[in-house]
Amino acid sequence: xxxxxxxxxxxxxxxxxxxxxxxxxxxxxxxxxxxxxxxxxxxxxxxxxxxxxxxxxxxxxxxxxxxxxxxxxxxxxxxxxxxxxxxxxxxxxxxxxxxxxxxxxxxxxxxxxxxxxxxxxxxxxxxxxxxxxxxxxxxxxxxxxxxxxxxxxxxxxxxxxxxxxxxxxxxxxxxxxxxxxxxxxxxxxxxxxxxxxxxxxxxxxxxxxxxxxxxxxxxxxxxxxxxxxxxxxxxxxxxxxxxxxxxxxxxxxxxxxxxxxxxxxxxxxxxxxxxxxxxxxxxxxxxxxxxxxxxxxxxxxxxxxxx
Amino acid sequence: xxxxxxxxxxxxxxxxxxxxxxxxxxxxxxxxxxxxxxxxxxxxxxxxxxxxxxxxxxxxxxxxxxxxxxxxxxxxxxxxxxxxxxxxxxxxxxxxxxxxxxxxxxxxxxxxxxxxxxxxxxxxxxxxxxxxxxxxxxxxxxxxxxxxxxxxxxxxxxxxxxxxxxxxxxxxxxxxxxxxxxxxxxxxxxxxxxxxxxxxxxxxxxxxxxxxxxxxxxxxxxxxxxxxxxxxxxxxxxxxxxxxxxxxxxxxxxx
Ligand SMILES: Nc1ncnc2c1ncn2[C@@H]1O[C@H](COP(=O)(O)OP(=O)(O)OP(=O)(O)O)[C@@H](O)[C@H]1O
Ligand SMILES: [Mg+2]
Numbered sequence: 001x002x003x004x005x006x007x008x009x010x011x012x013x014x015x016x017x018x019x020x021x022x023x024x025x026x027x028x029x030x031x032x033x034x035x036x037x038x039x040x041x042x043x044x045x046x047x048x049x050x051x052x053x054x055x056x057x058x059x060x061x062x063x064x065x066x067x068x069x070x071x072x073x074x075x076x077x078x079x080x081x082x083x084x085x086x087x088x089x090x091x092x093x094x095x096x097x098x099x100x101x102x103x104x105x106x107x108x109x110x111x112x113x114x115x116x117x118x119x120x121x122x123x124x125x126x127x128x129x130x131x132x133x134x135x136x137x138x139x140x141x142x143x144x145x146x147x148x149x150x151x152x153x154x155x156x157x158x159x160x161x162x163x164x165x166x167x168x169x170x171x172x173x174x175x176x177x178x179x180x181x182x183x184x185x186x187x188x189x190x191x192x193x194x195x196x197x198x199x200x201x202x203x204x205x206x207x208x209x210x211x212x213x214x215x216x217x218x219x220x221x222x223x224x225x226x227x228x229x230x231x232x233x234x235x236x237x238x239x240x241x242x243x244x245x246x247x248x249x250x251x252x253x254x255x256x257x258x259x260x261x262x263x264x265x266x267x268x269x270x271x272x273x274x275x276x277x278x279x280x281x282x283x284x285x286x287x288x289x290x291x292x293x294x295x296x297x298x299x300x301x302x303x304x305x306x307x
Numbered sequence: 308x309x310x311x312x313x314x315x316x317x318x319x320x321x322x323x324x325x326x327x328x329x330x331x332x333x334x335x336x337x338x339x340x341x342x343x344x345x346x347x348x349x350x351x352x353x354x355x356x357x358x359x360x361x362x363x364x365x366x367x368x369x370x371x372x373x374x375x376x377x378x379x380x381x382x383x384x385x386x387x388x389x390x391x392x393x394x395x396x397x398x399x400x401x402x403x404x405x406x407x408x409x410x411x412x413x414x415x416x417x418x419x420x421x422x423x424x425x426x427x428x429x430x431x432x433x434x435x436x437x438x439x440x441x442x443x444x445x446x447x448x449x450x451x452x453x454x455x456x457x458x459x460x461x462x463x464x465x466x467x468x469x470x471x472x473x474x475x476x477x478x479x480x481x482x483x484x485x486x487x488x489x490x491x492x493x494x495x496x497x498x499x500x501x502x503x504x505x506x507x508x509x510x511x512x513x514x515x516x517x518x519x520x521x522x523x524x525x526x527x528x529x530x531x532x533x534x535x536x537x538x539x540x541x542x543x544x545x546x547x548x549x550x551x552x553x554x555x556x557x558x559x560x561x562x
Contacts, residue, residue, distance in 0.1 A: 089395060106318075
């Protein structure tokens with residue numbers, strides 16, 4: 001399924017003035033892979049994406065994309081990758097279709113081919129009915145789809161997707177997921193950041209979790225869940241606001257995660273733990289036992305209590 | 308010039324297609340109105356300058372002033388919005404096109420607009436007897452040189468601005484004074500020496516002197532090589548600066 005190395009980074013770091021946003025990360029991505037970058041707000045995901053996309057110069061470390069150096073061969077690399085930035089920067093003076101067409105020209109694509117490709121992509125993301133409208137008249141989710149479509153205009157070998165589905169309704173997200181699966185089947189390498197754990201679980205072959213500019217875990221979604229959480233979770237909600245005090249009363253039952261609105265207890269035996277919580281008469285407003293997922297691994301690795 | 312620069316020009320032309328009628332009309336009509344009102348009105352008091360009717364003396368320079376203002380608009384507030392509001396420059400430089408294509412593409416687009424208004428205006432000015440020499444054929448070149456020497460330095464300046472409250476200041480402190488004091492309605496020799504020195508530094512004055520000389524078939528006040536040198540320095544410095552500033556802004560220094 002995976003082929004040769006298309007991206008490699010060693011000790012890659014990015015500093016903005018005095019602030020170090022990325023603090024020396026090492027990774028490799030192989031062709032055909034879907035590689036995910038997860039992490040809390042400000043963890044350094046977009047900074048990493050921008051360095052890979054050759055629009056931000058690494059402060060130190062080594063980065064190779066498609067065998068080339070982004071600092072020296074930026075233009076050539078950019079010609080072979082597609083970028084969906086976190087924030088849309090569509091052209092408001094052009095129509096929807098013209099946005100795609102004009103973008104194709106920046107890659108040196110001939111006019112007729114650019115028009116054809118624009119029409120294909122409008123169909124592919126189901127926004128063809130908006131083709132001749134203004135960008136400003138589109139909803140936020142449609143603009144997002146147009147930005148993703150634009151990232152594919154040059155038939156890129158690698159596509160960088162920085163929170164591609166933020167702001168999409170459930171149908172549109174499923175549409176985008178399905179389209180991304182199609183790209184993956186064509187052997188295109190995808191690098192994805194997202195705050196949706198179900199999205200990461202569905203799409204990524206391998207992912208890393210970033211925290212304050214560093215990688216804190218790496219692996220397939222299943223292996224991260226296995227390594228960093230217990231199989232089951234008991235979710236407790238209370239009428240009371242003082243969840244920290246309540247957490248102390250159940251912390252012998254397993255590892256406890258305190259969220260703003262609930263407590264999570266990680267365990268092998270969810271039903272047992274739930275029964276023992278009830279015995280303690282703490283008066284939870286609800287008790288729910290469920291299987292743990294990627295979100296639980298994420299919380300364990302990035303939560304306040306993580307090292 | 309690369310195909311990517313042409314692609315950037317194409318982008319500007321596609322956007323311009325929707326507003327060219329009103330925009331081109333005002334680009335031609337504004338200098339014509341000035342020419343008629345000031346040329347006829349003020350001309351009634353002034354009668355002749357250097358043996359030339361006042362209207363003919365200001366006509367070609369008024370065109371240059373319109374070229375300057377058109378170019379300044381495109382290079383200040385438009386550049387600012389493309390960098391800070393719509394961020395379309397960031398979108399362009401994430402492709403094979405780079406900072407150079409952003410700069411050159413916009414210049415090519417400006418050339419097309421400037422040449423169009425130049426030809427239309429001169430045709431009208433000729434009807435008023437303001438075109439008195441075959442040297443007028445050099446006028447499009449002069450207009451192009453002024454546009455480039457204006458656009459690049461102003462692009463550099465606009466690229467440093469990140470807060471739009473400074474935009475009106477650029478217009479009031481730079482664009483408007485340059486238009487008023489570039490020898491269009493009166494020669495800079497009428498100004499105190501220090502002010503005249505400032506006028507001689509402005510790219511617009513050099514264009515004005517050349518344009519007037521071409522329209523009237525006279526010798527320019529300054530030698531041709533000196534005009535070319537000043538316009539060349541503004542263009543080269545403007546290109547080097549805007550390219551550096553834009554690189555830092557959109558690529559954090561990448562190539
Ligand atoms: N151009 C910049 N200048 C200064 N600081 C920056 C710049 N870009 C990002 N930062 C800082 O670097 C850190 C990492 O930002 P980055 O955008 O990479 O985070 P992120 O993981 O993408 O976050 P989010 O999930 O919110 O998108 C943040 O603290 C941010 O404030
Ligand atoms: Mg981000």
